[in-house]
Amino acid sequence: MTPRRIDAAIGRAVEILTAAQRPAALTGAGISVSSGIPAFRGAQGLWERYDPEEYAHIDGFRAAPEKVWKMLGEMYTVIDGAVPTAAHLALADMEAAGRLGGVITANVDGLHQAAGSRRVIEFHGSFRTLVCLECGRHYNPVAGVLPPAGIPRCESCDIVLKPDVVLFGETIPVRAQEEALALAAAADVMLVIGTSAVVYPVSDLPLITARHGGRIIEINLEATDLSRVAAVSLCAPADEVLPEIARRVMDRSNPLCGR
Numbered sequence: 001m002t003p004r005r006i007d008a009a010i011g012r013a014v015e016i017l018t019a020a021q022r023p024a025a026l027t028g029a030g031i032s033v034s035s036g037i038p039a040f041r042g043a044q045g046l047w048e049r050y051d052p053e054e055y056a057h058i059d060g061f062r063a064a065p066e067k068v069w070k071m072l073g074e075m076y077t078v079i080d081g082a083v084p085t086a087a088h089l090a091l092a093d094m095e096a097a098g099r100l101g102g103v104i105t106a107n108v109d110g111l112h113q114a115a116g117s118r119r120v121i122e123f124h125g126s127f128r129t130l131v132c133l134e135c136g137r138h139y140n141p142v143a144g145v146l147p148p149a150g151i152p153r154c155e156s157c158d159i160v161l162k163p164d165v166v167l168f169g170e171t172i173p174v175r176a177q178e179e180a181l182a183l184a185a186a187a188d189v190m191l192v193i194g195t196s197a198v199v200y201p202v203s204d205l206p207l208i209t210a211r212h213g214g215r216i217i218e219i220n221l222e223a224t225d226l227s228r229v230a231a232v233s234l235c236a237p238a239d240e241v242l243p244e245i246a247r248r249v250m251d252r253s254n255p256l257c258g259r
């Protein structure tokens with residue numbers, strides 16, 4: 001997109017968000033890339049070195065959890081070194097200013113919470129807690145991310161714990177799914193950031209907003225299937241355009257500004 005078209009699209013996004021009563025956001029891997037977390041797919045992705053069928057499938061974990069923890073250790077090191085991006089911070093600022101009802105995320109890195117977002121629906125779970133597949137007990141080992149020291153086991157069952165993320169072959173947690181559907185249906189604007197929104201059921205969420213009469217503002221490096229139905233489609237880095245949009249929406253929403 002040319003700078004002029006980006007400016008125009010930012011202006012339209014600001015208009016729509018300023019008028020919105022119940023705006024919400026949906027985020028994917030694209031919002032976290034500049035935080036230091038590489039996308040799992042692609043040249044730098046973990047799936048280049050670890051076969052996801054073996055390492056990211058629940059059957060693979062059940063069969064050889066110690067082996068999968070080698071990959072998880074690497075993943076935790078990456079996540080531990082990651083910091084929220086300007087886009088994460090902009091969403092947290094909008095929520096604090098009453099201009100965003102919540103964030104649904106397909107990410108498992110916890111960076112929205114680290115940025116200060118309060119209502120975060122983690123559609124694919126989180127790396128920040130662990131679960132025992134035997135007794136269902138959840139562990140919150142440290143305040144931040146678990147360091148990759150050793151392989152954690154359940155205190156009662158002595159079996160290897162699994163990060164609270166949704167692996168292939170597992171279903172989306174029911175509560176996250178219900179909350180996400182309710183937020184998407186109630187939203188009059190859905191900001192879709194850094195996701196091509198092609199993987200079901202995440203892909204359905206913006207369409208649910210649209211079916212209920214809400215509008216979609218898309219921020220993604222490239223156009224997606226969603227671009228056709230979006231009111232605004234910004235093909236630009238979220239780190240660059242979202243802070244600007246957030247600042248202008250919050251200024252416009254403040255009755256003391258421009259007096």
Ligand SMILES: [Zn+2]
Pocket residue numbers: 132133134135136137154155156157158159
């Ligand atoms: Zn247990």
